[in-house]
Amino acid sequence: MTTARITIEPMQAKYNPQVGRLLVHGFRGKFQHLTNMNDDDLALFFEKLFDHFPTEASNQRMVALQEGEVIGTLSIKWYVKSNMKQEKQNLPPWKSFNSFGIWNFLKMLIGFSLLDHKPQAGECYIADVVVHPDHRSKGVGKLLFEWAQQFVQTEPNLNILSLHVSDKNPRAKHLYEKLSFHTHSQKNSIMRHFLFSELKWHFMVQRLK
Numbered sequence: 001m002t003t004a005r006i007t008i009e010p011m012q013a014k015y016n017p018q019v020g021r022l023l024v025h026g027f028r029g030k031f032q033h034l035t036n037m038n039d040d041d042l043a044l045f046f047e048k049l050f051d052h053f054p055t056e057a058s059n060q061r062m063v064a065l066q067e068g069e070v071i072g073t074l075s076i077k078w079y080v081k082s083n084m085k086q087e088k089q090n091l092p093p094w095k096s097f098n099s100f101g102i103w104n105f106l107k108m109l110i111g112f113s114l115l116d117h118k119p120q121a122g123e124c125y126i127a128d129v130v131v132h133p134d135h136r137s138k139g140v141g142k143l144l145f146e147w148a149q150q151f152v153q154t155e156p157n158l159n160i161l162s163l164h165v166s167d168k169n170p171r172a173k174h175l176y177e178k179l180s181f182h183t184h185s186q187k188n189s190i191m192r193h194f195l196f197s198e199l200k201w202h203f204m205v206q207r208l209k
Helices: 013-034 039-052 102-115 140-154 170-178 190-196
Strands: 006-010 059-066 069-078 123-131 160-166 182-188 200-207
Touching: 006 140, 013 039, 013 059, 013 069, 013 102, 013 123, 013 190, 059 140, 069 140, 102 190, 123 140, 140 160, 160 170, 170 200
Parallel strands: 123 160
Antiparallel strands: 006 059, 059 069, 069 123, 160 200, 182 200
């Protein structure tokens, strides 16, 4: 039996529901520890965020597709030098999220803020990467990372890929090491420990130029 080809393509609005549910598979542990939302609510919350925050000039989300199904996703953002004062990003409209409850809404926004990272000059940061549980160990993650590596190599102002991984996820850390990432620094975050029960984080990098 021939396995259907996997393609890596830019995110489109039509994939928002599938990617929202895919992120639940990847980050259920973090956000269900933070809130009392179930899988369906979390998936809908992510989907609404995609609707409110489309792709900007300094970030890109890609999806791995097989026969029209989203089986993986990777989000990157990078440093962009600008002489213009950047506009402050607006908060999502409360009326679009009021079904989740005010406390869940606020705690999710605080959680996203604590997980945020500002790339430095030359840095392309992998904000998240998730492969559907049914498609793991099939090379999907490797294809997504290869796309990110090629992106950095073709951008003249970028030379480093970076990411964060929790010390409580040694399997992922080992995988990144196999992909030639190394730990650049380690940090204990009391707030991340309080909200996500994950104290120690590794900042890993891969220099490509």
